[in-house]
Amino acid sequence: WVRAGEWLIYTVNVQAPGQYTATFRAANPDAASKPVEIYLDGARIGTVQIGTTGAFTTFKNFATTLTFPAAGKHQIRLAFPATRLNVNYIDFASGGTVTTTTGAPVVTTTSATTPTGGATFTAAPNPVAKSSLIRFTLVPAPGKYVRSVWWTFDKDDHYGTWNSRNLNPAFFYPKSGKYTPLVKITYTDGSTETVERVDYVTVSQ
Incomplete structure (x- = not known):
């Protein structure tokens, strides 16, 4: 974990x-x-607040919106004024933060090309018994062709561990509860979408 006064520097394109x-x-x-604290080429451009997660090994997502004024290579510096933080990774995505609506698909388009109708996905069987196979089926935006996908089967607590890059993946949930699956889609025309379904999967004992 980090100590107060430490920093990290990355070169980004x-x-x-x-x-x-x-x-x-x-x-x-x-x-x-x-x-x-987040610095771009020496100038501070934002701050993200890391709230409590209860333990060094319990990870959650904390997001902030940054503005990059120019394309090309830049230097990002992360400064840590406080101690006792554990950072797993940082993900950058163009556009705004994904909003949440219980049950219904939430679609964020991060391209000038807006898909007509947007993408969605289904899962079956749902509800599903613990440790039983559940299969996800992606429905791309109309007129779009998928280049690649990245899935997480639980955005809230297992974002970096329960993952797949298969177009229509299958998964076994190891414990009961409600889960929020999410998929990031890259289309062949370069546009991208993020679709999540909040508390969509119900896993029984």
Whole structure:
């Protein structure tokens, strides 16, 4: 984990100027939120607050929106004013943060080309028994062709571990509960979508 005063520097290649969502997968065992300061080429462009997760090994997502004024190579510096933070990884995506609506698909388009109708996905059987096979089926946006996908079968607590790059993956949930699957889609025309279904999968004992 990091100590107060430490920092990290990354070189990034920004494809286009504009707003980007930076999602930090991080753990904070303490009750108080702790900031991570974000600098672009030496200038501070934002701060993300890492709230409590209860343990060093319990990771959650914390997001902030950043503005990159120019394309090309840049240097990003992360500064840690507080101690006792554990950062797993950072994900950058063009556009705004995905919003959430219980049950219904939430679609975020991150391209000038807006898919007509948007993508969605289904899962069957649903509800499903614990440790039984459930299969996900992606329905792309009309008129679009999928180049690649990235799935997480539970966005909230297993974002970086329960994953697949298969177009229509299958999964075994090891414990009962409600889960929020999410898929990031890249189309052949370069446009992208993120679709999540909040508390969509119900796993019984």
